[in-house]
Amino acid sequence: MDPFVKHAGTALPLDRVNVDTDQIIPKQFLKRVERTGFGEFLFFDWRYLDSGQPNPEFELNRPGYAGASILIAGRNFGCGSSREHAPWALLDYGFRALIAPSFADIFFNNCFQNGILPVILHESEVAELLARAKAQPGYRLGVDLDRCVVEDEQGFSATFAVDPFRRHCLLHGLDDIGLTLQREEKIRAYEQVVSSR
Amino acid sequence: MFERIWEAHLVDEEPGQPALLYIDLHLVHEVTSAQAFDGLRLAGRPVRRPDLTLAVMDHNVPTWAGRLPITDTIALKQIQVLARNCEEFGITLYDLHSPRQGIVHVIGPDLGRTQPGLTIVCGDSHTSTHGAFGALAFGIGTSEVEHVLATQCLLQRRPRTMEIRVDGQLPYGVAAKDVILAIIGKIGTDGATGYVVEYTGEAIRSLSMEGRMTVCNMSIEAGARAGMVAPDAKTFAYLEGRPHAPQGRDFERAVAGWERLATDAGAAYDRLVELDASALAPQVTWGTNPGMVVPVTGRVPDPAAMPTEADRRAAERALEYMGLTPGTAIQDVRIDRVFIGSCTNGRLEDLRAAAAVMRGRQVHPSVRALVVPGSQEVKRRAEAEGLDTVFREAGAEWREAGCSMCLGMNPDILQPGERCASTSNRNFEGRQGKGGRTHLVSPSMAAAAATAGHFVDVRRITDD
């Protein structure tokens, strides 16, 4: 996993609540057996018209937002299925940080497993960022995990809270499995106690 | 009950870090596992406990008679990859030819692998189903699947707990599905985010195991980490004699342990939600998430009446997608398709409820109805009772077991614009096929809609 220390990039305003993982990556694209290559199918049903042409109405297709790497969205982002294909698709497209007032549980965990930082900001801060990103296509944001700050070049600055363990793993690109395997003795001890019951 | 199970499975806990929790049963299916096995192979790691791991093919398998050939080459590849992985890593697999095959959340209980007090995970959000037995069961992502395969443990922050108490008696014609839809309608699709929910109260106790599974299954649709019901005599009776449940003297000993799990009166929860069962009516969703729901006697709501700006826009989008006008009576909404099945409502009792409505009636000529048992075991038992004949005589299709039209990853999908009364759990945009419009209902409501061609109040149908 790639470490995440800080990141600056174009912000995409996706001003919708309850964006579900079926929307992030529709199920017809879940049949690949790799982790990569999902980016072109990200938000597929919203992003493309029935003819296969890009839907000019969809935020990501509007001028100035192509290549965005920070996504700003409404509450409960990532609800629905446990499919890790959702963060894979976001990452493969190039998103490194997501900002919303709240995220669905499983999706939130899945992001950390893939080097994507989901940032929870207050409803009013998210509204402010959405307004700025909508008003200025190409609007740039910076997300700093070391200092736990989101800021732009126009004076916006907000701090966020993040689980210290997750922060540590992300800052150093640490893999959970490797860490857990170091606790092998404890796992074995647990198994012995249980099997002797 | 949650605390007891949690404490009993703590392998390690260090301040500031998530707990390391031991997993008793890991269920694996074809869609979310390939990349996890790949990860193991790359790192040269074995599966730590193949004996606590069980795999099944369910999500993208065809459900037509005979099943083969699988013409979708990518789906076929996923299925073959699972078979190869199971062989390589020594995991028991219930494949397409197994008489025990079925939806992962149906076969766990079918087999008696799902038991009170266990920790159960699966790379599927509806793993919460197994909580109906008083197990702590939740969905995980593929990286976590790999973590559990390699270590049999999972890193977890201790969730908060919520009690959802449903008191009173369920009126005639109101099912477990209506209870959970009403709960989600009340608290919203993120109302339980970060919580493990324990369902209590007279109405929950009076539900069968199937009904409890329906309720726990959809806990995730309210954002919950897991849903649970304390085990009782019904739980034990359901498990007794199942192939993987303890047998004989062992069973008695197990029951004694399970009985101790049940919630102590006055257990403390972080939050309480209460619902009066006797006031409930059958529910129908009108929008594109399960919280957008009204009683069958209601009308499509007006977005203008929504409490917040964001909700108003979400409702407008939903109505546009669903092709509905505010103020339309739900019972005036016509449907094209009916799907009875899924891990929410694909068990024997669900099929019985649907058959009771269809018996002696005909599926409306403009409707195509699909009935898909949740597992081959459910299918056999339904056929032994003659339910397949009831469905066929009514003009519905009777299929092999699988997820089928719940998620449209297999040949069973809606066409754009088609409207479906479905017993599944998600009405998201495009869930059952691009442009398809899903209304979530109970099995008897789905069967009633099939015969009428539009939504009807099942309490009136079954009365006469």
Ligand code: SF4
């Ligand atoms: S029936 Fe539907 S919700 Fe259940 S496991 Fe299958 S696809 Fe998932």
